[in-house]
Amino acid sequence: MNLEVEARNIAMTPRWKTEIEERMAALQRGHDDIIHGRVTLTKNRHHKKLDNVAEALVLVTVPTRQTLTSRKEDKTFEEAIRAAFDAVAIELRKYREKRADKVARIEPLPQxxxxxxxxxxxxxxxxxxxxxxxxxxxxxxxxxxxxxxxxxxxxxxxxxxxxxxxxxxxxxxxxxxxxxx
Missing domain, CATH: 2.40.50.140 (Nucleic acid-binding proteins)
Structure with a gap:
């Protein structure tokens, strides 16, 4: 899996990067269906968002070329990261359940x-x-x-x-x- 981690309007801390890498590895654990992951942390400077200045955007691309996305804002980056990964984990679970329900029907050759x-x-x-x-x-x-x-x-x-x-x-x-x- 290819993982991109970036920060906007703030410097990325090693702690945030480590947490992101661990959470992405946890999403992948037991499955091999995440092709690409991208996480962007953004510090909002907009005057209306004084309460929630931390934003985490998590994008995960799966083999069907579908992208699962979660964007969460919170007071701290730790909370925003956790909320965004929790939301994308739910979407990924739904995707996997839907894929597991599809059973390949193989018709026998006429004998x-x-x-x-x-x-x-x-x-x-x-x-x-x-x-x-x-x-x-x-x-x-x-x-x-x-x-x-x-x-x-x-x-x-x-x-x-x-x-x-x-x-x-x-x-x-x-x-x-x-x-x-």
Missing amino acids: LRGVVSKVFPNQGYGFILKDGGGEVYFHKNALKGLSFDEVQDGLEVLFESEPGEKGLHATIVQAPHLLKP
Whole structure:
């Protein structure tokens, strides 16, 4: 992870820099998803901000090129740093939870062989005669790499099936030449 630490209108103290580095390391601990971090400490000289003169800005970039940002003002830089890191930690936790919820769905390659025996173009379904006998229902949504217009009686197909309400139905239907080696 690349970390930039800077100060504006004030000199950076070693204590602040050490605290920033430790807090950034804590955000990264157990994960390897922070690409870049930047922390800017600014002393506000604006007359309306006499109470909160210390500002900490924390930016964290994650692999999706998304930037999580937190800007906090407080009376001291220590408090502003702590508040900004606490806020960005919450955002980072939400980001990680959202990414963890995404499960890659891998469809099995069709293993069963058959021949299309009946097609009902107006209704968008048909039947496959399995090798070894028996018919399997398929809907046009089960087709992979084929348009429903290409499906004709006698077309050789590979398919996967599962039990349905009225018998077996195909979940994936492909022509053998469409399978990747």
